[in-house]
Amino acid sequence: xxxxxxxxxxxxxxxxxxxxxxxxxxxxxxxxxxxxxxxxxxxxxxxxxxxxxxxxxxxxxxxxxxxxxxxxxxxxxxxxxxxxxxxxxxxxxxxxxxxxxxxxxxxxxxxxxxxxxxxxxxxxxxxxxxxxxxxxxxxxxxxxxxxxxxxxxxxxxxxxxxxxxxxxxxxxxxxxxxxxxxxxxxxxxxxxxxxxxxxxxxxxxxxxxxxxxxxxxxxxxxxxxxxxxxxxxxxxxxxxxxxxxxxxxxxxxxxxxxxxxxxxxxxxxxxxxxxxxxxxxxxxxxxxxxxxxxxxxxxxxxxxxxxxxxxxxxxxxxxxxxxxxxxxxxxxxxxxxxxxxxxxxxxxxxxxxxxxxxxxxxxxxxxxxxxxxxxxxxxxxxxxxxxxxxxxxxxxxxxxxxxxxxxxxxxx
Amino acid sequence: xxxxxxxxxxxxxxxxxxxxxxxxxxxxxxxxxxxxxxxxxxxxxxxxxxxxxxxxxxxxxxxxxxxxxxxxxxxxxxxxxxxxxxxxxxxxxxxxxxxxxxxxxxxxxxxxxxxxxxxxxxxxxxxxxxxxxxxxxxxxxxxxxxxxxxxxxxxxxxxxxxxxxxxxxxxxxxxxxxxxxxxxxxxxxxxxxxxxxxxxxxxxxxxxxxxxxxxxxxxxxxxxxxxxxxxxxxxxxxxxxxxxxxxxxxxxxxxxxxxxxxxxxxxxxxxxxxxxxxxxxxxxxxxxxxxxxxxxxxxxxxxxxxxxxxxxxxxxxxxxxxxxxxxxxxxxxxxxxxxxxxxxxxxxxxxxxxxxxxxxxxxxxxxxxxxxxxxxxxxxxxxxxxxxxxxxxxxxxxxxxxxxxxxxxxxx
Numbered sequence: 001x002x003x004x005x006x007x008x009x010x011x012x013x014x015x016x017x018x019x020x021x022x023x024x025x026x027x028x029x030x031x032x033x034x035x036x037x038x039x040x041x042x043x044x045x046x047x048x049x050x051x052x053x054x055x056x057x058x059x060x061x062x063x064x065x066x067x068x069x070x071x072x073x074x075x076x077x078x079x080x081x082x083x084x085x086x087x088x089x090x091x092x093x094x095x096x097x098x099x100x101x102x103x104x105x106x107x108x109x110x111x112x113x114x115x116x117x118x119x120x121x122x123x124x125x126x127x128x129x130x131x132x133x134x135x136x137x138x139x140x141x142x143x144x145x146x147x148x149x150x151x152x153x154x155x156x157x158x159x160x161x162x163x164x165x166x167x168x169x170x171x172x173x174x175x176x177x178x179x180x181x182x183x184x185x186x187x188x189x190x191x192x193x194x195x196x197x198x199x200x201x202x203x204x205x206x207x208x209x210x211x212x213x214x215x216x217x218x219x220x221x222x223x224x225x226x227x228x229x230x231x232x233x234x235x236x237x238x239x240x241x242x243x244x245x246x247x248x249x250x251x252x253x254x255x256x257x258x259x260x261x262x263x264x265x266x267x268x269x270x271x272x273x274x275x276x277x278x279x280x281x282x283x284x285x286x287x288x289x290x291x292x293x294x295x296x297x298x299x300x301x302x303x304x305x306x307x308x309x310x311x312x313x314x315x316x317x318x319x320x321x322x323x324x325x326x327x328x329x330x331x332x333x334x335x336x337x338x339x340x341x342x343x344x345x346x347x348x349x350x351x352x353x354x355x356x357x358x359x360x361x362x363x364x365x366x367x368x369x370x371x372x373x374x375x376x377x378x379x380x381x382x383x384x385x386x387x388x389x390x391x392x393x394x395x396x397x398x399x400x401x402x403x404x405x406x407x408x409x410x411x412x
Numbered sequence: 413x414x415x416x417x418x419x420x421x422x423x424x425x426x427x428x429x430x431x432x433x434x435x436x437x438x439x440x441x442x443x444x445x446x447x448x449x450x451x452x453x454x455x456x457x458x459x460x461x462x463x464x465x466x467x468x469x470x471x472x473x474x475x476x477x478x479x480x481x482x483x484x485x486x487x488x489x490x491x492x493x494x495x496x497x498x499x500x501x502x503x504x505x506x507x508x509x510x511x512x513x514x515x516x517x518x519x520x521x522x523x524x525x526x527x528x529x530x531x532x533x534x535x536x537x538x539x540x541x542x543x544x545x546x547x548x549x550x551x552x553x554x555x556x557x558x559x560x561x562x563x564x565x566x567x568x569x570x571x572x573x574x575x576x577x578x579x580x581x582x583x584x585x586x587x588x589x590x591x592x593x594x595x596x597x598x599x600x601x602x603x604x605x606x607x608x609x610x611x612x613x614x615x616x617x618x619x620x621x622x623x624x625x626x627x628x629x630x631x632x633x634x635x636x637x638x639x640x641x642x643x644x645x646x647x648x649x650x651x652x653x654x655x656x657x658x659x660x661x662x663x664x665x666x667x668x669x670x671x672x673x674x675x676x677x678x679x680x681x682x683x684x685x686x687x688x689x690x691x692x693x694x695x696x697x698x699x700x701x702x703x704x705x706x707x708x709x710x711x712x713x714x715x716x717x718x719x720x721x722x723x724x725x726x727x728x729x730x731x732x733x734x735x736x737x738x739x740x741x742x743x744x745x746x747x748x749x750x751x752x753x754x755x756x757x758x759x760x761x762x763x764x765x766x767x768x769x770x771x772x773x774x775x776x777x778x779x780x781x782x783x784x785x786x787x788x789x790x791x792x793x794x795x796x797x798x799x800x801x802x803x804x805x806x807x808x809x810x811x812x813x814x815x816x817x818x819x820x821x822x823x824x
Contacts, residue, residue: 090764098786402801
């Protein structure tokens with residue numbers, strides 16, 4: 001692993017000064033090579049699928065593992081989209097003269113070497129590689145053992161694309177071995193790896209965060225809330241509460257707990273419960289909720305702390321916005337939380353006081369996403385406060401350094 | 413420690429929504445209380461100085477420990493300067509409409525609870541507390557055992573200032589005990605502490621970075637370089653090389669290694685060596701340097717990796733700028749590095765390719781400093797790439813969250 005790290009570090013120096021045209025040429029070449037390698041990709045993917053079936057992977061795992069022609073199309077399209085994004089590297093902001101006569105600004109620079117640790121889905125290999133490449137970084141990719149053949153087939157396409165554009169093939173390296181020790185080594189080499197982005201289940205991310213000696217941009221759980229204020233517009237409240245829960249159940253920006261002001265509970269909850277009932281969503285409520293919705297199951301404290309990722313919704317009545325904010329800051333995961341209200345002062349206070357990576361007024365939590373925010377693409381949604389917070393696009397894979405232009409000035 | 417952490421976490425919620433006027437009122441009140449408490453401060457400081465002498469602290473340590481009237485003046489003035497700085501919290505940038513009709517922006521928010529671990533100098537207590545307060549954070553301060561009485565006397569003034577302004581006294585807490593376990597606890601409570609800023613020697617910072625389970629904004633060593641290009645203006649080269657080394661020897665932005673293009677070595681080195689000789693700076697050179705400066709001692713690889721913090725300078729000749737950049741990126745500490753050149757293309761390449769928190773053209777490395785950069789004050793100079801890099805002012809003690817304003821939009 002340390003040889004791999006050394007090669008990545010060396011490649012990162014070349015990538016940092018690669019110009020935009022060359023990086024885009026590599027992305028375009030990768031797209032072409034992937035398109036021309038559909039047979040090889042299908043063949044490699046078949047090996048993984050066969051092994052997965054033999055090893056008793058469940059249907060959901062096998063589905064994530066599969067590289068259908070449509071998914072290959074999506075990978076190719078993704079590469080072209082990343083090529084079309086503006087290059088963040090080298091941009092200088094806040095360039096100002098100081099009284100000493102020097103000029104100071106901040107130049108955006110790559111982080112260096114980014115380690116990505118992920119599970120099953122082989123298309124992550126292309127997504128992660130393309131974002132790291134465009135942001136001028138070298139990458140070490142460590143996918144799941146169940147996708148090893150697919151990942152190597154994709155890596156071969158990436159390497160060819162890099163070579164065609166005159167960039168070092170070592171700018172994107174896929175770890176050959178799938179033993180667990182490789183992960184342990186990757187996250188404890190600060191001399192070769194600048195940051196780790198884990199993509200996977202909570203267990204994986206917690207383990208990496210615990211053991212890492214390299215900074216981790218992590219995305220833990222998404223326990224998202226919608227708070228329906230007593231001054232909410234009823235139609236907006238119903239639309240948002242339904243969309244935030246039922247648009248997709250398995251995503252991190254899905255609402256898991258609905259908070260409702262007790263003064264509006266009778267007006268909105270029965271109608272909402274009808275909609276949820278038709279969609280098969282199980283409701284679990286606090287005692288006050290169950291007075292309005294007798295059909296709801298009893299919610300415990302554990303429900304406030306659970307990311308269901310399933311058609312289950314916890315509901316709690318609150319007596320004012322302050323109680324809602326306190327509940328969110330205490331039980332939430334600082335991911336995405338929304339208020340529905342027409343009250344200007346409450347909207348303003350909610351935006352300021354809720355301590356989450358995305359805070360929304362009158363919009364569905366489902367909007368918390370790199371594409372919807374205009375970042376172009378995302379490598380994940382960070383619930384950290386340090387460095388990148390919220391959807392992490394190209395900029396989250398960069399840092400800034402100060403640049404100083406003088407004319408011979410010395411310190412007095 | 414966990415009770416201390418809980419109190420800090422609770423205070424951080426109140427600090428996050430404290431308005432600018434109240435925070436400034438607290439800073440002004442602290443300045444007044446410090447001014448009125450000079451006798452108590454002197455008395456507490458005397459206890460520390462007496463104990464220090466009894467424990468055999470060296471003269472430099474005793475000097476750092478002493479709270480002279482002038483240093484108390486500086487603390488008071490510092491508080492007023494921080495009060496005068498713009499409040500970073502709540503500022504919203506990049507607010508734009510998206511095709512879905514929602515508006516997205518980024519709001520600057522406090523980090524939450526900041527733990528500061530520092531040694532001897534009691535004035536750090538005020539500096540750190542004031543920066544954390546203005547940036548809306550709660551702080552836990554853990555100073556050195558040798559300054560315990562001074563730190564508690566200062567903490568009492570801070571608490572009174574907070575109380576007078578109606579802010580929670582627990583917004584700034586000084587750890588009562590000086591045992592080492594308190595540090596171990598502080599850096600492993602991610603539930604109560606959001607970031608650690610260690611201020612002290614390299615040993616302290618390395619130990620904290622190794623053991624921390626909380627992100628650390630760290631300032632390791634400053635192995636800074638000046639590279640004199642063969643197209644340098646000779647006068648600028650001499651002025652900058654002398655200022656960068658001799659303006660102050662013990663600061664992290666002092667030059668430790670001078671790189672000189674071999675084609676200009678005869679022109680600048682003998683004259684530079686005369687100046688350094690008059691100032692008592694010991695020179696250590698590579699073989700090629702010693703052909704030009706026979707009086708220089710022989711430099712080893714260890715010299716390239718050493719932060720002398722003393723009147724010692726390592727000198728190396730290089731055959732081109734690429735060799736200089738490679739030396740800096742390999743041996744430096746990514747702190748601050750400067751080129752002296754009149755060549756536009758080389759200046760541009762040096763700015764882009766040197767991987768340091770500050771990169772300069774024709775200016776002394778001694779400018780790398782929060783005040784000189786216009787940040788108003790600094791809590792340290794970060795050599796990390798993640799989050800804050802270079803001089804860390806108020807903004808480095810904050811994060812950003814996404815704010816989303818909608819009108820009932822749901823995800824399609």
